[in-house]
Structures are given as C-alpha cells and as structure tokens.
Amino acid sequence: MIDDIRVGALIAYCSIKRGNKKTLMFIVFVLSLIFMNLVFLPSMIGGMTVLFTGMMQDYPYGDIVIEPSGDNTYINNADNVLQKVRAVEGVRAATKRLDVGASIEHKQKVVGVSITGLLPTEEYEVSRYPYIISEGDFIGELSRDEIIIGAMIAGTGFGSEIYDNLGEVRPGSLVDVTYSNGVKRTYKVKGIMEGTFELVDLNAIVHYKEIEEVYGLEGSKATSVVVRVDKQGSEDQVQDKIREAGVNEQIFTWADKSETLIKQAMQSMGAINIMSKFVSLIVGAALVLIIIYINVLNRKKEIGILKAVGITPGSIVLSYAFLSMFYVSLGIFAGLVLYFSLMFYFQANPVVFYETMEIRPQIDPVLLIESIVTMLTLSVIAGILPAWSVSKESILKAIWSR
Amino acid sequence: MITVKNLKRYYGTGETAVKALRGVSFEIKKGEFVAIMGASGSGKTTLLRILALLDDATDGEYTIRGLQVSSLPEAERSYYRLTQVGYVFQDYALINEMSAAENVYILSMMEGKSRKESYKTALEALDKVGLKEKHNRIPDELSGGEKQRVAIARAIAKKPDILFADEPCANLDTRNSKQVLDVFKELNEKYGQTIIMVTHEPWHTEYVDRVITLEDGSLVSDEQKRR
Numbered sequence: 001m002i003d004d005i006r007v008g009a010l011i012a013y014c015s016i017k018r019g020n021k022k023t024l025m026f027i028v029f030v031l032s033l034i035f036m037n038l039v040f041l042p043s044m045i046g047g048m049t050v051l052f053t054g055m056m057q058d059y060p061y062g063d064i065v066i067e068p069s070g071d072n073t074y075i076n077n078a079d080n081v082l083q084k085v086r087a088v089e090g091v092r093a094a095t096k097r098l099d100v101g102a103s104i105e106h107k108q109k110v111v112g113v114s115i116t117g118l119l120p121t122e123e124y125e126v127s128r129y130p131y132i133i134s135e136g137d138f139i140g141e142l143s144r145d146e147i148i149i150g151a152m153i154a155g156t157g158f159g160s161e162i163y164d165n166l167g168e169v170r171p172g173s174l175v176d177v178t179y180s181n182g183v184k185r186t187y188k189v190k191g192i193m194e195g196t197f198e199l200v201d202l203n204a205i206v207h208y209k210e211i212e213e214v215y216g217l218e219g220s221k222a223t224s225v226v227v228r229v230d231k232q233g234s235e236d237q238v239q240d241k242i243r244e245a246g247v248n249e250q251i252f253t254w255a256d257k258s259e260t261l262i263k264q265a266m267q268s269m270g271a272i273n274i275m276s277k278f279v280s281l282i283v284g285a286a287l288v289l290i291i292i293y294i295n296v297l298n299r300k301k302e303i304g305i306l307k308a309v310g311i312t313p314g315s316i317v318l319s320y321a322f323l324s325m326f327y328v329s330l331g332i333f334a335g336l337v338l339y340f341s342l343m344f345y346f347q348a349n350p351v352v353f354y355e356t357m358e359i360r361p362q363i364d365p366v367l368l369i370e371s372i373v374t375m376l377t378l379s380v381i382a383g384i385l386p387a388w389s390v391s392k393e394s395i396l397k398a399i400w401s402r
Numbered sequence: 403m404i405t406v407k408n409l410k411r412y413y414g415t416g417e418t419a420v421k422a423l424r425g426v427s428f429e430i431k432k433g434e435f436v437a438i439m440g441a442s443g444s445g446k447t448t449l450l451r452i453l454a455l456l457d458d459a460t461d462g463e464y465t466i467r468g469l470q471v472s473s474l475p476e477a478e479r480s481y482y483r484l485t486q487v488g489y490v491f492q493d494y495a496l497i498n499e500m501s502a503a504e505n506v507y508i509l510s511m512m513e514g515k516s517r518k519e520s521y522k523t524a525l526e527a528l529d530k531v532g533l534k535e536k537h538n539r540i541p542d543e544l545s546g547g548e549k550q551r552v553a554i555a556r557a558i559a560k561k562p563d564i565l566f567a568d569e570p571c572a573n574l575d576t577r578n579s580k581q582v583l584d585v586f587k588e589l590n591e592k593y594g595q596t597i598i599m600v601t602h603e604p605w606h607t608e609y610v611d612r613v614i615t616l617e618d619g620s621l622v623s624d625e626q627k628r629r
C-alpha cells in the first residue's frame with residue numbers, strides 16, 4: 001500500500017511536471033468556474049437576507065421588540081415597560097406603537113392596510129420612518145387629522161402596479177379610513193413614505209393618540225414596544241437585561257423575528273438556491289468526471305504499459321486520484337481568487353434592486369468550506385472511477401487495441 | 403530453463419478460429435540469446451507474449467525452471483511478471499512524462515526499494531545500456547535507439563530471469579539497430595542474461611546463438627549459430 005502511494009505520487013508528479021500546461025490551465029479554468037458557480041449565487045442571496053433583516057430592524061421590529069404575552073392583544077401599561085426598558089444599560093431608544101387593521105378609501109378605490117399608530121417625535125431615534133418621506137412631510141406631535149401613506153398603496157411608488165392602490169393620492173388629498181372596529185375617520189395625507197419594501201410601503205401611519213381614541217384605549221396600551229440598542233450585536237445581552245429588569249411580556253431580538261419572517265420571504269429564494277446548488281454540483285461532478293475520463297482514455301496505452309511492466313493497478317488508480325485532486329485544488333484556488341475579486345467588486349458596486357435596494361453579497365465561510373470539501377471529495381471519486389475501470393482491462397487490450 | 407511442449411494458441415473458436423500457434427515445442431537454456439524469426443503473421447508475437455506471461459496459451463505446457471507457469475493463478479503470474487520477466491516492446495512503450503531514470507526507477511520503487519536505492523539501481527541499468535549520462539532526458543529528447551535502450555534498461559533493472567524483446571529494432575535505422583543489438587549482446591555475454599528476441603531481419607541473426615523459425619504457427623527450423 002505504501003509502495004502504491006509512493007508510485008502513484010511519482011506518476012502523478014511526473015505527469016503534472018511534464019504534462020501539457022495549456023491543458024492544465026484549461027482544466028483549472030473550467031474547475032474554477034464550477035467552484036464559482038457553487039458559491040456565488042448563495043452569496044448574493046446572503047446579501048439579500050442581510051438587506052431584508054436590515055429592513056426589519058429599521059421599520060417594524062427595531063433591534064428588540066416587546067410584544068404582549070399570552071393571548072393579550074395589548075401590552076398593558078406600556079409606559080411602565082418603557083420606563084424599565086429605558087433604564088437598561090445598552091438601550092439607546094425605545095417607543096411604543098399600536099398596530100391595527102383598517103381600510104382606506106379614496107375616490108371609490110379601497111385598499112386594506114395595516115395602520116401603525118406611533119409617537120412621531122420618538123420615531124426619529126427608533127426607526128427610519130421619518131426619513132423616507134418621498135413627498136410631503138412626516139407627521140408631527142400635533143398631527144391628529146393627518147396620515148402618512150405607503151407609496152405602493154398611494155399608487156405612486158415602485159411596485160404599486162402589482163398591488164391594489166388608491167390611484168393618485170398626493171399630499172393634501174383626503175382619504176376615508178374605516179378601522180377594524182367600524183369607526184370611520186377622514187384624514188388629510190401629510191406625506192408619502194417610500195422604503196421600497198412591502199412591509200413599509202403597503203402600510204399607513206397615524207398618531208398614536210388617534211388609535212388610542214378610535215379604539216377607546218386607556219392606560220398606555222401598545223401592540224409593541226420597539227427598542228434600539230447602542231451597539232449592534234449586543235441584542236442578546238440587552239434582551240436578558242430587559243427581562244431581568246422585570247418586563248414580563250414577550251421579548252424578541254430582530255434575529256428571532258426575522259428568522260420566521262425571512263424564512264417565509266426567502267423560501268422561494270431558498271428553493272432556487274438549493275436547486276442551483278444541486279445543478280452546479282451535478283454539472284461540476286459531470287465535468288470533473290469527463291475531464292479525468294478523457295485524460296484517462298488518452299493514457300489508456302500508458303496504463304497498459306505501466307501494468308505490463310509490473311506497476312500495480314492500485315498505484316495507477318491512486319495516481320489519478322492524486323492528479324484530479326491536484327487539478328481540483330488549483331481550480332478551487334483560482335475559483336477563490338475569482339470569487340473574492342467579484343465579492344470585492346460587488347461590495348464596492350452593489351447590485352441595485354427597486355432603484356434603492358443595494359445588495360452587497362455576503363461571504364459565508366461555512367458555505368466556502370462546504371463547497372471546497374464537496375469539490376475535493378468529488379475529485380477523488382471522479383479520478384478513481386475511470387482509472388479503476390481502465391486499470392481493470394486486460395493488458396493486451398489496453399496496450400494493443402484502441 | 404524454459405520448456406515449451408505442444409503450445410497452441412487459437413484466437414476465437416470453432417470454424418473461424420485463427421490458429422496462430424499450432425503446437426510448438428522447444429527448450430531454451432540459461433544464458434542463451436535466441437532469435438525467433440518468421441514471416442509476418444507467422445505467430446512470433448503470439449508466442450513471445452505467452453512466454454512473457456502477458457497472454458495465455460490455449461493448450462500445451464510451459465515451464466520455467468521446472469515451474470509449470472501456465473497453470474499458475476493470475477496473482478502469482480503477475481508477481482512473476484513484475485519480478486522475473488523483462489519485456490521490451492517494439493515501440494519502446496516508455497512513459498513520455500518521465501525522464502529516462504524515472505522510467506526505470508519507478509519499477510524499483512514498486513518493489514519497495516527506497517528512493518536512494520531505486521535511483522542507484524536505475525543508474526546502474528542505464529549504465530549497462532550506455533545511457534548513464536542522459537538519465538535526466540525525457541523520451542522526446544532521445545533518439546529512437548536511445549529510447550529503446552532506456553526500455554531495455556527498464557526491463558533489466560530488476561535482473562530478470564529472461565529478457566523478451568518483440569522486434570525491438572523495427573522502428574530503428576541500421577545505426578540505431580546496431581546500438582541496440584550491441585547492448586543485447588553485451589548483456590548476454592557479460593552478465594549471462596537469457597534473451598529471447600523476435601525479429602524478421604536476417605542480419606540480426608549474426609548477434610545471436612540460436613535461431614528458431616516459425617511458419618504459419620509451426621516451428622520449421624531450430625538452428626544453433628555458434629558455441
């Protein structure tokens with residue numbers, strides 16, 4: 001066995017050292033593309049995930065979100081919760097919100113929306129809502145008969161052609177809102193918000209006090225308390241501290257939240273990802289196999305000679321395993337160089353979706369290692385199979401027949 | 403040393419079978435240099451492959467030093483082939499990506515010798531064929547005669563019982579052919595190497611002790627040249 005390995009290594013070494021360099025370069029080039037194919041799309045999808053989780057943080061959930069425990073619709077005494085939360089070390093800002101269902105009507109057009117009641121001045125510290133007003137202005141502390149409408153339902157924003165919308169709603173337009181409890185209100189549109197994100201642009205915003213009044217709520221009720229932390233990454237510790245501070249509601253970090261949400265949103269994406277990975281692997285395996293197989297066929301006579309002069313089939317098979325491992329290692333190396341160059345390019349020049357959504361691919365070390373191991377395993381199999389089948393042929397056939 | 407009795411080799415079966423050997427018998431003693439002659443298609447290659455254990459006879463007996471090799475199991479035949487049989491091919495059959503030394507050296511490594519020892523053995527063998535100086539060249543950098551001498555070095559490095567050569571000069575001009583034949587002669591005279599060589603060039607017989615002639619699969623003459 002040791003002799004087989006030594007001799008196999010010698011054969012592989014000689015054939016690399018004195019073999020055709022152009023062929024070697026071509027093989028390595030093809031293999032590097034196979035490797036790229038394996039890791040590139042997942043990195044782009046990873047970038048999209050990061051983008052979407054960022055949206056989750058910037059709009060509905062903050063870094064940490066506190067929601068009613070059990071079957072309760074509301075957090076009772078949200079001000080008390082806020083007081084405890086704000087006292088926790090590492091918390092930068094927090095605010096309460098009331099989310100309700102409603103329908104909005106404008107010139108006979110009706111769309112169902114979710115309306116968030118919030119405290120406008122506190123949101124500047126907590127979310128990006130105040131900063132994404134594309135037309136008009138954000139609501140203020142005194143805005144009680146005013147509403148902010150998402151661009152997709154307003155009928156002006158990107159994607160509004162996909163969804164039901166109100167036609168041409170502009171700042172100053174009047175809209176009629178019917179809340180889920182049947183109460184009707186008329187509001188003047190103060191501004192249009194455009195986050196290029198369905199969870200934002202299909203919603204509307206009014207003042208917290210409006211919702212309180214419409215639903216007859218007392219004692220600072222809230223459907224959620226949204227918290228931002230000082231330092232990204234400290235969410236888990238702050239979550240624990242909030243719990244220790246005596247908040248008995250459900251406390252989620254954005255990661256907890258987006259896990260379920262992103263999972264849903266990404267499911268179709270994930271399926272594409274898995275399919276593309278699978279196809280890449282099959283194509284990659286087939287290519288490696290074909291390359292090695294052609295190589296082996298070209299050397300059928302040589303294999304026969306080696307056997308005829310007494311080299312064991314084991315060493316011959318091993319030499320091809322070494323050879324294809326060498327090709328694939330070089331291919332992976334070249335693929336990594338290519339991959340990182342592309343990554344750096346796209347980090348600097350992100351792909352833009354929806355005009356404003358910048359997707360920067362994410363480098364996932366686990367995925368890289370997975371792909372490297374897969375390719376190497378494949379290369380051994382692809383090297384051994386054809387060599388093994390040829391080395392089993394009779395010597396006479398291998399040398400003297402074609 | 404070698405005894406062949408009524409050796410037959412048919413390709414295919416029944417009516418259409420090609421009878422390449424129709425029952426050949428002879429003996430070869432240790433240290434002989436034998437030429438097998440005959441027209442093209444007379445069965446020379448077929449005979450040599452059987453003698454070198456690269457192929458099986460259809461019928462007949464074949465013994466080397468009293469050992470009935472024709473009935474050995476394949477694993478033992480293959481071991482015998484590795485350690486005791488040297489075979490020189492018509493078209494050299496060198497590995498193009500290996501230097502002269504490596505082409506020889508790989509076999510010693512296969513036998514489990516150390517790198518150093520293998521290298522020494524290879525250089526010794528190359529020295530015997532007069533190519534020690536060119537041990538670093540690859541086959542493409544050698545003339546036909548030199549290539550064939552490397553192939554001979556590879557075949558004799560393991561010090562085989564018998565060295566077989568199938569038309570070793572068929573692809574060589576006269577000058578190169580002479581070089582190769584001189585090497586065979588020297589191996590035979592200096593080291594007592596038993597050699598069985600197939601050829602169809604009459605002037606090659608000047609180098610050998612004995613000429614066996616085949617015709618249409620049968621032995622038609624067995625002529626002692628000298629000694």
Ligand SMILES: Nc1ncnc2c1ncn2[C@@H]1O[C@H](COP(=O)(O)OP(=O)(O)O)[C@@H](O)[C@H]1O
Pocket residue numbers: 413414420421422440441442443444445446447448449
């Ligand atoms: N693999 C084979 N299959 C069928 N017939 C063969 C095969 N090899 C050789 N022969 C036939 O056997 C006969 C002897 O061939 P061979 O031993 O090669 O002759 P030589 O080497 O003397 O030219 C020829 O008629 C040849 O056609």
Ligand SMILES: [Mg+2]
Pocket residue numbers: 446447448
């Ligand atoms: Mg022949």
